[in-house]
Amino acid sequence: MNIDSTIISGYQSLHDIGYLLAGKHQVVLVSDKNIIGLAPVQSLLAQLNNAGCGVSIIDSVPPEPSQHDVATILETLNKQRVDLVIGVGGGSVLDVAKLLSLLCAGDVKVTLNGLLAGEKPQRRTTSLLIPTTAGTGSEATPNAILAIPEKETKIGIITPLMLPDYVALVPELTTSMPARIAASTGIDALCHLFECFTSVIANPVSDNYALVGMKKLFASIEKSVAEPENLEARLNMLWASYYGGASIAHAGTHLVHAMSYPLGGKYHIPHGVANAILLVPCMAFIRPAAVSKFAQAYDLIPDADLLLGEEDKSHALVEYFDALVHRLDLPVKLSQLSITPDDIAYLSQGAIEVQRLIKNVPMQIEKKHLEEIYQSIR
Incomplete structure (x- = not known):
């Protein structure tokens, strides 16, 4: 077939x-x-x-x-x-x-x-x-x-x-998507693209999809949210989303998605919103293990400072992610979703059990690391 x-x-x-x-x-x-x-x-x-x-x-x-x-x-x-x-x-x-x-x-x-x-x-x-x-x-x-x-x-x-x-x-x-939905689904696409790009099973095919998709997304995500009738931006985001899916088909997501699963499974947090909360702390955590990949992605941002060294670019990408989530007016703390510190043990156990994704993280991950990340955004 x-x-x-x-x-x-x-x-x-x-x-x-x-x-x-x-x-x-x-x-x-x-x-x-x-x-x-x-x-x-x-x-x-x-x-x-x-x-x-x-x-x-x-x-x-x-x-x-x-x-x-x-x-x-x-x-x-x-x-x-x-x-x-x-x-x-x-x-x-x-x-x-x-x-x-x-x-x-x-x-x-x-x-x-x-x-x-x-x-x-x-x-x-x-x-x-x-x-x-x-x-x-x-x-x-x-x-x-x-x-x-x-x-x-x-x-x-x-x-x-x-x-x-x-x-x-x-x-x-x-074009009829509310701005908040356009923003959160756009962040979901970004997570697909960048997690696959930094996955331990990334390969030239998935990397190619991820790089093309991220370039389209960085150029269009904010415009598509602010200008819902902008068909060029909306089509670019559809393609970015498609390339994110194609990246998954050839590689796989990892830390953000593993940690978002229990948020959706028990607390019914929309998937894109959960990903938006987790994007920055997860990427800050894995950054030292994928500095070169972070720098390559940073170069795709329209206003990127191409004169920076790789290490500085990797930090600048995390800062860009943080600023982007804030500009899109998405939640950044678990407390904004009525998730309390008492829930962190459950969340950490649920996330560590998603081994099909945890094994794709470009560094060793233990339950204590997941607890630290959830604690950082409580």
């Missing part, structure tokens, strides 16, 4: 995709109620109707979907065989769409519980993913993240079969 995605991008790029619908009879469109009414999505639905497709619309995906939410959706679909799954939304919507592309492919051996247990599927149905936020990069990753309420954590289901057939990067679909 071909697992390379065809990418469609640009203003009004959804207005003529009838050629993708040839031979498709049963379509599942995963979105949410706020997005279904947008003009580009209505255009897409009109094309599906004109092509004679039967369309099942799922618009009930919550912000942090659990395995129970996906099970409920599967019951709604009643085991129907699907020719095309379309996801239009943020990372949660896209993750659910990717899972449905496996679970609605007619492979009776694949179940949701099996995927959660690590079983590997053999097939998927055709998929088209259309992000409406610029941060998760879900459209470019082989991952789907589900909350597991019983364990107060999240689990990542990973298989290259979830890489979609088609991706559409449509900037006008992101």
Whole structure:
């Protein structure tokens, strides 16, 4: 099976995709109620109707979907065989769409519980993913993240079969994002790019994606938040997010994401907000182990002082991250999220258990280090 995605991008790029619908009879469109009414999505639905497709619309995906939410959706679909799954939304919507592309492919051996247990599927149905936020990069990753309420954590289901057939990067679909969402999802994209760039399993392919993505992000993140109708900035952020996802597919995130997981799993802190709080202390902690990579990233900032030495550049990058989070008016302390010092032991234990990410950190990490970082932002 071909697992390379065809990418469609640009203003009004959804207005003529009838050629993708040839031979498709049963379509599942995963979105949410706020997005279904947008003009580009209505255009897409009109094309599906004109092509004679039967369309099942799922618009009930919550912000942090659990395995129970996906099970409920599967019951709604009643085991129907699907020719095309379309996801239009943020990372949660896209993750659910990717899972449905496996679970609605007619492979009776694949179940949701099996995927959660690590079983590997053999097939998927055709998929088209259309992000409406610029941060998760879900459209470019082989991952789907589900909350597991019983364990107060999240689990990542990973298989290259979830890489979609088609991706559409449509900037006008992101202009209705509130500034705070645009800011926090943008920081999520930054974390993907920079964590993958500094991961111990980084490689020339992931580095190339990360460098291109960071250059676009540094040039556009603040402009996209301040000027929501700036389609060039919004498209640059969509591409930065996509490159972040591609970086994950070839390398992997590490400390910020490991420490943000328990914040989301138990306290339901939005993922981008948790990452924003953790970005600066985590990067300050690992900086001595990746000075050269920090300096390379610093050089991509539009106003970077290129005459600085590597050590000074590495410090300057951490200072830039700190200033950026403040300028975007995102939280910087756990207390702003009603997380108390009494919660730090739980958070540290939850983070150290995310070994698939902790092992990617470019230095040895113990539970005491995680406690120190959480304490520094209490």
